[in-house]
Amino acid sequence: xxxxxxxxxxxxxxxxxxxxxxxxxxxxxxxxxxxxxxxxxxxxxxxxxxxxxxxxxxxxxxxxxxxxxxxxxxxxxxxxxxxxxxxxxxxxxxxxxxxxxxxxxxxxxxxxxxxxxxxxxxxxxxxxxxxxxxxxxxxxxxxxxxxxxxxxxxxxxxxxxxxxxxxxxxxxxxxxxxxxxxxxxxxxxxxxxxxxxxxxxxxxxxxxxxxxxxxxxxxxxxxx
Amino acid sequence: xxxxxxxxxxxxxxxxxxxxxxxxxxxxxxxxxxxxxxxxxxxxxxxxxxxxxxxxxxxxxxxxxxxxxxxxxxxxxxxxxxxxxxxxxxxxxxxxxxxxxxxxxxxxxxxxxxxxxxxxxxxxxxxxxxxxxxxxxxxxxxxxxxxxxxxxxxxxxxxxxxxxxxxxxxxxxxxxxxxxxxxxxxxxxxxxxxxxxxxxxxxxxxxxxxxxxxx
Amino acid sequence: xxxxxxxxxxxxxxxxxxxxxxxxxxxxxxxxxxxxxxxxxxxxxxxxxxxxxxxxxxxxxxxxxxxxxxxxxxxxxxxxxxxxxxxxxxxxxxxxxxxxxxxxxxxxxxxxxxxxxxxxxxxxxxxxxxxxxxxxxxxxxxxxxxxxxxxxxxxxxxxxxxxxxxxxxxxxxxxxxxxxxxxxxxxxxxxxxxxxxxxxxxxxxxxxxxxxxxxxxxxxxxxxxxxx
Numbered sequence: 327x328x329x330x331x332x333x334x335x336x337x338x339x340x341x342x343x344x345x346x347x348x349x350x351x352x353x354x355x356x357x358x359x360x361x362x363x364x365x366x367x368x369x370x371x372x373x374x375x376x377x378x379x380x381x382x383x384x385x386x387x388x389x390x391x392x393x394x395x396x397x398x399x400x401x402x403x404x405x406x407x408x409x410x411x412x413x414x415x416x417x418x419x420x421x422x423x424x425x426x427x428x429x430x431x432x433x434x435x436x437x438x439x440x441x442x443x444x445x446x447x448x449x450x451x452x453x454x455x456x457x458x459x460x461x462x463x464x465x466x467x468x469x470x471x472x473x474x475x476x477x478x479x480x481x482x483x484x485x486x487x488x489x490x491x492x493x494x495x496x497x498x499x500x501x502x503x504x505x506x507x508x509x510x511x512x513x514x515x516x517x518x519x520x521x522x523x524x525x526x527x528x529x530x531x532x533x534x535x536x537x538x539x540x541x542x543x544x545x546x547x548x549x550x
Numbered sequence: 551x552x553x554x555x556x557x558x559x560x561x562x563x564x565x566x567x568x569x570x571x572x573x574x575x576x577x578x579x580x581x582x583x584x585x586x587x588x589x590x591x592x593x594x595x596x597x598x599x600x601x602x603x604x605x606x607x608x609x610x611x612x613x614x615x616x617x618x619x620x621x622x623x624x625x626x627x628x629x630x631x632x633x634x635x636x637x638x639x640x641x642x643x644x645x646x647x648x649x650x651x652x653x654x655x656x657x658x659x660x661x662x663x664x665x666x667x668x669x670x671x672x673x674x675x676x677x678x679x680x681x682x683x684x685x686x687x688x689x690x691x692x693x694x695x696x697x698x699x700x701x702x703x704x705x706x707x708x709x710x711x712x713x714x715x716x717x718x719x720x721x722x723x724x725x726x727x728x729x730x731x732x733x734x735x736x737x738x739x740x741x742x743x744x745x746x747x748x749x750x751x752x753x754x755x756x757x758x759x760x761x762x763x764x765x
Numbered sequence: 766x767x768x769x770x771x772x773x774x775x776x777x778x779x780x781x782x783x784x785x786x787x788x789x790x791x792x793x794x795x796x797x798x799x800x801x802x803x804x805x806x807x808x809x810x811x812x813x814x815x816x817x818x819x820x821x822x823x824x825x826x827x828x829x830x831x832x833x834x835x836x837x838x839x840x841x842x843x844x845x846x847x848x849x850x851x852x853x854x855x856x857x858x859x860x861x862x863x864x865x866x867x868x869x870x871x872x873x874x875x876x877x878x879x880x881x882x883x884x885x886x887x888x889x890x891x892x893x894x895x896x897x898x899x900x901x902x903x904x905x906x907x908x909x910x911x912x913x914x915x916x917x918x919x920x921x922x923x924x925x926x927x928x929x930x931x932x933x934x935x936x937x938x939x940x941x942x943x944x945x946x947x948x949x950x951x952x953x954x955x956x957x958x959x960x961x962x963x964x965x966x967x968x969x970x971x972x973x974x975x976x977x978x979x980x981x982x983x984x985x986x987x988x989x990x991x992x993x
Contacts, residue, residue: 333649333653340640341638341641344640403638407634408636408653408693410601475915479915483895485894493888497919499923504926507929507930528929532922532926540915543911543914547907563900563901564900564902
């Protein structure tokens with residue numbers, strides 16, 4: 327199972343590297359949204375709750391782009407049949423797609439988060455960096471699992487571009503709550519880490535539930 | 551045990567009947583020609599045989615696997631050459647074949663062997679989107695036989711191929727390959743010449759092979 | 766098949782609801798702080814509870830469908846979700862009315878139950894476009910079941926997260942439901958809850974019976990057409 331997952335992941339990363347269709351779009355989108363928030367909120371710098379909120383809401387909206395494009399190669403080039411004809415476990419497909427999304431999100435954050443710090447974050451990131459990494463990692467995992475599931479659910483429907491955001495964003499609300507609440511103290515002038523344990527636990531619970539659930543139901547998708 | 555045994559196979563698409571009452575028996579190593587006009591259900595039949603679509607009625611047994619329950623058994627035994635080449639356009643021929651090899655557990659050596667067999671060594675590293683339809687079809691054929699399948703499902707396999715290519719592909723997908731084959735083609739005479747039995751379809755139902763079929 | 770027991774069920778629902786209404790208007794005391802308006806609580810909260818149970822039931826029926834491949838489970842799931850969405854809308858509306866009448870605002874972000882409901886409602890609204898954008902009936906049923914299961918699992922997670930997000934300084938408005946209800950209110954509430962539940966199940970069975978009948982009709986028509 328692992329080897330097929332790896333083969334599929336490798337293929338997806340290779341295609342993304344060649345076409346550069348998802349990650350640059352997500353980065354550009356994120357930075358644009360930061361600029362929008364600057365004008366919309368009429369603020370030069372944010373801290374605490376506002377900073378945390380802007381960072382995470384932008385992340386989720388950018389994720390929508392990644393999720394919508396997750397099965398694009400398969401859809402446009404008849405690749406789904408290729409996968410269905412091979413002795414490939416649906417679970418490997420799920421793992422591969424979720425891993426791809428996870429890696430894309432990480433790549434986006436490598437650029438978007440420092441840009442956010444530069445453009446909008448008053449206190450700066452130095453305060454509690456390792457904690458931020460933990461939140462980002464767990465957050466990405468949840469988005470990846472739910473995103474892969476939503477991508478598969480919407481893969482064959484006609485109104486895919488509408489359904490993905492409408493389906494993905496409500497499902498991500500608990501994750502948003504946990505991530506935003508956990509990040510908020512890190513972005514205050516006097517960075518602290520209150521309640522971090524509690525929110526990380528909620529995030530972990532969310533991740534576990536959705537990873538298990540997605541793996542369980544994925545078998546029933548993408549087959550006829 | 552026949553390679554393919556269909557008994558009153560049925561497949562619907564919503565309310566519309568795509569296939570109904572299709573019965574046929576194909577022994578190992580034989581070729582079945584499936585003929586009919588556009589929309590007759592030929593491609594649907596191939597997809598059911600490939601395990602891509604599940605039958606809605608009747609019974610179907612392909613290579614010893616009962617459909618739909620045992621579809622998973624078919625996974626590595628069927629080679630499908632359909633209208634879509636099933637190749638990623640941004641990747642090269644070699645990369646595509648290597649990817650399929652990994653999925654099926656075939657070796658890189660086999661990939662090189664096939665690239666040579668279909669005359670694609672020179673352009674194996676060009677992205678598929680830069681290749682002409684004929685070259686893409688060669689690669690698609692290579693992909694279809696990469697894992698040495700017992701059953702070949704061929705939907706207009708010689709479309710876009712020049713005579714040289716047709717000859718190259720003959721030992722892979724032709725009668726000479728020795729595999730059980732189901733062949734869909736609009737070239738009625740050619741198809742009948744290289745098959746052992748034939749099935750005509752009209753509106754999803756079996757019909758005698760003749761001029762009537764295309765009315 | 767679905768209509769078994771429909772008549773007695775409908776009768777039981779009617780009786781319980783009438784009793785509940787009587788209790789609400791003549792038996793339960795007026796709330797000291799909020800006055801008469803508080804009585805919306807007897808509709809709002811039972812609807813919320815029944816709707817949530819309906820969503821979870823939809824998920825369970827979805828699981829049964831995927832495991833058995835029997836599309837009648839998907840039908841049950843669809844109807845349960847469909848009715849719960851309508852109830853959900855009513856929950857949001859009655860919640861809003863109650864909020865306005867009691868606290869002067871049309872919406873309360875302080876109230877975790879109401880907020881969670883909004884998110885759940887928004888999620889389940891996508892059920893229709895998802896379901897009806899898939900033409901093949903087998904696939905439509907399968908994908909709907911996957912959605913029902915995912916959304917069903919989401920509901921409790923969402924409530925936990927939203928509840929935790931409330932700063933504990935805000936008093937919880939619905940803490941009345943916590944069980945510290947005086948006797949008369951509790952009885953009225955329970956009867957109202959039972960009435961709402963019976964109503965839901967009655968409507969559920971009714972809709973299933975109607976759908977089943979129309980599907981049979983369609984099947985017979987098709988058979989006649991094919992034979993001709």
